[in-house]
Amino acid sequence: MTPGNEAHLALFTDLYELTMAESYLQQGMNQPATFSLFTRRLPVNRGYxxxxxxxxxxxxxEALRFSEEEIEFLHGTGLFSEDLLSYLEQFHFTGEVWAIPEGRLYFPDEPVVEVTAPIIESQLVETFILNQVNLQSLIATKAARCLSAGQGRTLVDFALRRTQGTDAGMKAARCSYLAGFASTSNVLAGKRYGIPLAGTMAHSFVSSFEHEIDAFRAYASSFPDNAVFLIDTYDTLSGAHKAAVVAKEMEGQGHRLRAVRLDSGDLIALSRQVRLILDQAGLDYVEVFASGSLDEYSVETVLDAGAPIDGFGIGTKMGVSADAPWLDNAYKLVKYNDRPILKLSAEKVTLADEKQVYRLRDKNGMFAEDVIARREERLTPEAEPLLIRVMEGGRIIQPPPSLKEIRQRFQEEFSRLPALYKALREPPSYPVRLSHGLLRLQEEAKRYAEQEEVRLP
Amino acid sequence: MTPGNEAHLALFTDLYELTMAESYLQQGMNQPATFSLFTRRLPVNRGYxxxxxxxxxxxxxEALRFSEEEIEFLHGTGLFSEDLLSYLEQFHFTGEVWAIPEGRLYFPDEPVVEVTAPIIESQLVETFILNQVNLQSLIATKAARCLSAGQGRTLVDFALRRTQGTDAGMKAARCSYLAGFASTSNVLAGKRYGIPLAGTMAHSFVSSFEHEIDAFRAYASSFPDNAVFLIDTYDTLSGAHKAAVVAKEMEGQGHRLRAVRLDSGDLIALSRQVRLILDQAGLDYVEVFASGSLDEYSVETVLDAGAPIDGFGIGTKMGVSADAPWLDNAYKLVKYNDRPILKLSAEKVTLADEKQVYRLRDKNGMFAEDVIARREERLTPEAEPLLIRVMEGGRIIQPPPSLKEIRQRFQEEFSRLPALYKALREPPSYPVRLSHGLLRLQEEAKRYAEQEEVRLP
Structure with a gap:
């Protein structure tokens, strides 16, 4: 298997998932349990x-099984009974999953995934589920912010070399494309996900030639209709003049240089000067592309200053979500054996029971408010339920949408979110309230927990 | 293959590595090239x-090959010649690698890896090499900082659920153990790397029982000599009293509760109160373990306040290196076809030529200064060369050290770094200078590049 698509994930789990399984099994406790995955609060500067x-x-x-070798390893730890090991030998996930589909927006406290299954099963899968939502939702959100900042410019994922590992590199490509990036430099992501590929040249390419202009000529001869020259290896303006010389030579042969790339220095000033050099050489069709430690904040700054930049390569800071590198998400038990459950830990209260999230729109079709309700509660007919049942009896109900379909869904969804929530800095909170039914349940469950559990001896 | 240990990585690369290969091949340029991987500057608050x-x-x-399917995909892009595809079909890495061994300390501008091979080979491997050093060096460094803050307390890796993907989860376990963590919750890392496993119980376990105390009793019966109770599900002090009741019951059966875990609230105040509750019940052997959004800064704060905490579970913020989630590292061409090469881009100047890093100690054996030199330069006999030749002709020279050996090397190495460079906030810069030979070369190469390349037409 290849990065971002691994098999043999059964042991990709926290030890306590297995020690709890041991204890549940010994207690004969394996009734249905529902876990809710939600985010407690949005990271800094996020509005969605x-x-x-x-x-x-x-x-x-669907694929989760324990191999003989994995069982053998668990046996060797000395922690587990033969009963549990036999149980794990037969293990497969038999439960149900409800979820907010990929590409849709969600907000704090809203369950984005709810898993119902016998508690040993629904507990055991916690770690991988949290890990993947944490990564992918984080990056898709960061990429969406870059899209807002980019004002329609072409954005390309350049993150692969500094993502936090191989899986993150694959998912950065997937999630940035999902959120509207045009292409990726990640060749494997092109193959796996069908994302268009893009690439230019490295400084090493330029400097491996005795003269910069020879590097441009060599690249142009290999890619006469698809060349982007990197012009800052020695001096950006000097590089722009040489690029213009080679671009005119290419014209003579019936070809066109696509773009030049700036990767350092003052992008606002340099892009203006480079644009001028190109225009004065009659090369107004050659685009100016910029890269180098960019993120939504710096893209906004250079575009607000009117820099004539046609596209951006966005790498590390998008790929690691640099200003907010994790989500404060949790996977919490909300119902066990038909009993709604909540947790009272300081600042970490959870909402009990299985839920539905309803989205209400204003008269222009823009998102106005979300309501978190109990799953069986019905709101007005216009209220759109966001959670869909996607797995039943451990089987995917229908083939997941393609990445292109998810990308389109995101585009439609994002256009319905009022602009104020898309502000890159300190956006207001989108209105999310609890339904009457859920509120009442919370109060009951809280009273019960406090009465029963918080008595000091 | 499993996470963190993937095969089929040939396409895990930036597109430009392949387009440059195309151009090099067409130019008949495939002479030996040396690339140097180094960090330009340390992340915030880092001293090493x-x-x-x-x-x-x-x-x-060693394993890198292009499969038929991968070649077929590249063919389908329409970007590459039959010549390049044939070349890639036969591709294997034939070069040489010098590196600073794992577990040693390094500083800005020092090459931590140098790769020499025909330029198509040494260029093509850039992406994966950068990706892995970025992730693993980042996390090992963050974990070392937690170790400094922990003042000898037991530290456990709890990061898996919120690392940036599966590979990062595996490498967080590996790199935190390398830097002195005692154990990990990541079961697969226990299997893969032989790291001791640790785990307690989740809030869901407690709340799946009708009463908190029943959860403690159930867990104690499954793990009578290895139990840690999570006591903050409803109320930490109330939980501590119940834990004490069950611990006394365990004593009656000849067992001992190992620890209680706090996961929320004011850890300083709560740990004192919980310690008191345990001590008053004659349970002074029961340890107090803390977790919940911890990092080196918060561990330092609670220990400086004298909180009676025996161990810490450190998760997300270590696993994503939250305050500095990437390294500003680069992989730069420093020599091609016997010509030393440097790059002059604004604020991104690189040092030319193959290098060695020498470490000098003071009379007490503590690290005093590093000198970056040309590889063939010899300094005084006491100067210890850090870069070792680890690969020749594409083959690993000798089996890499075990993770335990690397861990020991780190411990020894870390003890030689003067404490001032380990400060968690704004440490001074460790002295790194360039040798006379390297300085002279830089000036020559710079003069050459400026004369030849920075003339405006």
Whole structure:
């Protein structure tokens, strides 16, 4: 198997998932349990999150088995009974999953995934599910912010070399494309996900030639209709003049240089000067492309200053979500054996029971408010339920949408979110309230827990 | 293959590595090239970096091949000639690698890996090499900082659920153990790397029982000599009293509760109160373990306040290196076809030529200064060369050290770094200078590049 698409994930789990399984089995406790995956609060400067990661979760759940070798390892730890090991030998996931589809927006406290299964099963799968939603929703959200900042410019994923590992590199390509990036430099992501590929040249290419202009000529001869010259290896303006010389030579042979790329220095000033050099040489069709430690904040700055830049390569800071590198998400038990459950830990209260999230629109079709309700509650007919049942009896109900379909769904969804929530800095909170039914249940469950559990001896 | 240990990595590369290969091949340019991987500047509050990731890099280089399916995909892009595709069909890495071994410390501008091979080969492997050093050195460094803050307390890796993907989860376990963590919750990392496993119970376990105390009793009966109770599901002090009741019951059966875990609230105040409850019940042997959004800064704060905490579970913020989620590292051409090469881009100047790094100690054996030199330069006999030749002709020279050996090397190495460079906030810069030979070469190469390349037409 290849990065971002691994098999043999059964042991990709926290030890306590297995020690709890041992204890549940010994207690004869394996009734249905529902776990809810939600985010407690949005990371800094975020006004929304983008749902992503569901396809990987569903494929994991469908494929999950313990191999003989894995059972053998668990046996060797000395922690587990023969009963548990036999149980794990037969293990497969038999439960049900509800989820907010990939590419849709969600907000704090809203369950983005709910898993119902015998508690040993629904508990055991916690770690991988959290891991993937944390990564993919994080990156899709960061990429959506870059899209807002880019004002329609072409954005390309350049993150692969500095993502946090191989899986993150694959998912950065997937999730940035999902959120509207045009292409990726990641060749394997092109193959796996069908994402268009893009690439230019490295500084090493330029400097491996005795003269910069020879590097441009060599590249142009290999890619006469698809060349982008990197012009800052020695000096950006000097590089722009040489690029213009080679571009005119290419014209003579019936070809056109596509773009030049700036990768360092003051992008606002340099892009203006480079644009001028190109225009004065009659090369107004040659685009100016910029890269180098960019993110939504710097893209906004250079575009607000009117820099004539046609596209951006966005790498590390998008690929690691640099200003907010994790989501404060959790996977919490909300119902066990028909009993709604909540947790009272300081600042970490959870909402009990299985849920549905309803989205209400204003008269222009823009998102106005979300309501978190109990799953069986019905709101007005216009209220759109966001959670869909996607797995039943451990089987995916219908083939997941293609990445292109998810990308289109995101585009439609994002256009319905009022602009104020897309502000890159300190956006207001999108309105999310609890339904009357859920509120009442919370109060009951809280009273019960406090009465029963918080008495000091 | 499983996470963190993938095969089929040939396409895990940036597109430009392949388009440059196309152009090099057409130009008949495939002379030996040396690339140097180094960090331009340390992330915020860092005084050092820990070398990590080398074993994965070497295994990747040894195994790297293009499968028929991968060649077919590249063919389908329409970008590449039959010549290049034939070349890739036969491709294997034939080069040489020098590196600073895993577990050693390094500083800005020091090459931690240098790769010499025909330029198509040494260029093509850039992406994966950068990706792995970025991740593993980043996490090993973050974990080392937690170790400093922990003042000898037991530290456990709890990061798996919120690392940036599966590979990062595996490498977080590996690199935190390398830097001195005692154990991990990641079961697969226990199997793969032989790291001791640790785990307690989740809030869901407690709340799946009708009463908290029943959960403690059930767990104690499954793990009578190895139980840690999570006591904050409803109320930490109330949980501590119940834990004490069950611990006394366990004593009656000849067993001992190992620890209780706090996961929320004011850890300083709560740990004192919980310690008191345990001590008053005659349970002074029961340890207090803390977790919940911890990092080196918060561990330092609670220990400086004298909180009676015996161990820490450190998760997300270590696993994503939250305050500095990437390294500003680069992989730059420094020599091609016997010509030393440097790059002059604004703020991104690189040092030319193949290098060695020498470490000098003071009379107490503590690290005093590093000198970056040309590889063939010899300094005084006491100067210890850090870069070792680890691969020749595409083959690993000798089996890489075990993770335990690397861990020991780190411990020894870290003890030699003066404490001031380990400060968690704004440490001074460790002295790194260039040798006379390297300085002279830089000036020559710079003069050459400026004369030849920075003339405006």
């Amino acid at each position: 999150l983008v749902s992503a990661g569901l396809e990987d979760i569903l494929r994991y759940l | 970096l820990v070398s990590a990731g080398l074993e994965d890099i070497l295994r990747y280089l």
